[in-house]
Amino acid sequence: MSERTDHDAQRTDAERDLVEAAAASHGRIEPMTEVLRHAGERLPLVGQGQTRRHWELLATVASQDLVAARVLEPHLDATTILEQAGVSVPQGLLGVYASESGGQTVRAVQSGSAWKLNGTKPWCSLGSVCSAAVVTAIVGDEDAAASGALRRRAFLVDLEAGRQSGAVRDSGERWPALGLSAVTSTALEFHEVNAVPVGDPGWYLTRPGFAWGGISVAACWLGGAIRLMRTLQAREPRDDFAAAARGRVDRMLAAAAALMTEAARHLEEGTLDGDAAEIAAERLRGTIAETCTEVIRVVGEATGPGPLAGDAAHARAVADLQLYVRQHHAGRDDARLGRLLAERPGWSW
Incomplete structure (x- = not known):
């Protein structure tokens, strides 16, 4: 669930346009909003045989610019909701x-x-x-x-x-x-x-894609953490501490990406619905939110104040991720997961 598994040659023209818009964003909304306003080609959506591709696209866009991902993710979520409800999707953002x-x-x-x-x-x-x-x-x-x-x-x-x-x-x-x-x-x-x-009253919260949409947001968080990893990759490890930081971040990102890939597989197999979807979404979002917090800490300790003070793009990426990941409510979301597991003992360890 990273750029290593999302090769540019496999992307459609529409997906390439989105990634290019993200690369050109530099913290601005205009490149992405312009592409989405005139998007004609269908984009990969969750639950339609392209879930992994959908989450990889969000993570790849976010790894370029989290502002661009913050524009794209709700646009795709709205498209998914309308299609699930059988309502015509209007043109525009x-x-x-x-x-x-x-x-x-x-x-x-x-x-x-x-x-x-x-x-x-x-x-x-x-x-x-x-x-x-x-x-x-x-x-x-x-x-x-x-x-x-x-x-x-x-x-x-x-x-x-x-x-x-x-x-x-x-x-x-x-x-x-x-x-x-x-x-x-x-x-x-x-x-x-x-x-x-x-949809009918109550459908919005009980529809199949509600929990899936929460995972889509986590894919953006993961992409934001990948962007910070690049700050480490741009620096040659000078000692064991720097090398360890690079290895630790890589290990955390690989584990988070594996969770995303596994969730996409279960979703497309039809086994990530109802209770399973709620529990998987809470587990995955909490794990990736914690990963992002740790990546921010490890990268900051390994690189010192230099990138935060002298690299505007890195400093903005850190601030963007810190705010975006706060859509996860930390202990409150863990408490919700705990209650879900208590009500459904078959899902616990």
């Missing part, structure tokens, strides 16, 4: 907005055959430049007997039409991040915005 933090949420109301969205959706990365997005919203009455998961439904929203009518707008919040600084994240406000249902 796509996003997925499912956060409901801080008590903010979006409600969906049906009027005849039409659906309208109202409310605030927080943490909408690239919300100001995406053409359309899959957005989760609450349906039904507040006092409905159904659980929160069953009352949540996904919708496809044409953000360009919304902006043109003034119905969807940025909240004006400033994005102060140092890592992934070009991937501006803000809140979007919806006022009677037209929306197309994507």
Whole structure:
């Protein structure tokens, strides 16, 4: 699950365009957004016989530039969601907005055959430049007997039409991040915005690809760690400490890549679904997040302050990875895995 197994000669023209856009990004979103806005050739998606290729593409793009990967991953996730739901995939750059933090949420109301969205959706990365997005919203009455998961439904929203009518707008919040600084994240406000249902209520969280999408994000983290390994590779080991650092990072990356490859195999064989998918995703995401944290530490100790102070690309890659990998919630996600294993003792050791 690294560039050694993803040879350029085996890539399609569309995949090569994405890798080239990532190489030209240098922390900017424009090269990748431009390619995705006009993408015509089909890209490899999870669960359609090309899962390993999909994850290798994300890791390869991320190893060039994590900002580029942060643009690509949700676009492919949205495409996968829409195809799984049987909804036509629109042209342009796509996003997925499912956060409901801080008590903010979006409600969906049906009027005849039409659906309208109202409310605030927080943490909408690239919300100001995406053409359309899959957005989760609450349906039904507040006092409905159904659980929160069953009352949540996904919708496809044409953000360009919304902006043109003034119905969807940025909240004006400033994005102060140092890592992934070009991937501006803000809140979007919806006022009677037209929306197309994507799956039934509850489908978004219970669909086959929900856990798979979490692994796709981990593939990007892995690519970010591979980028930091290159800083070590560019330096000739001067002593046993430097050689050990290089060997340790290589060993960790190889183990993480093997986990990704194994997960892709099980997924395509049809054995990575339901409980198995949830548990595998938590195990894999936690392992790769821990690997990334350790790679940042080992590379930093082995190279000293030089690359962080004098190599802008390396310093940016470290900051980008530190922020991106925090999508893993560390002990909280481990606790979720522990509860899953307690409820399903057959999956434990």
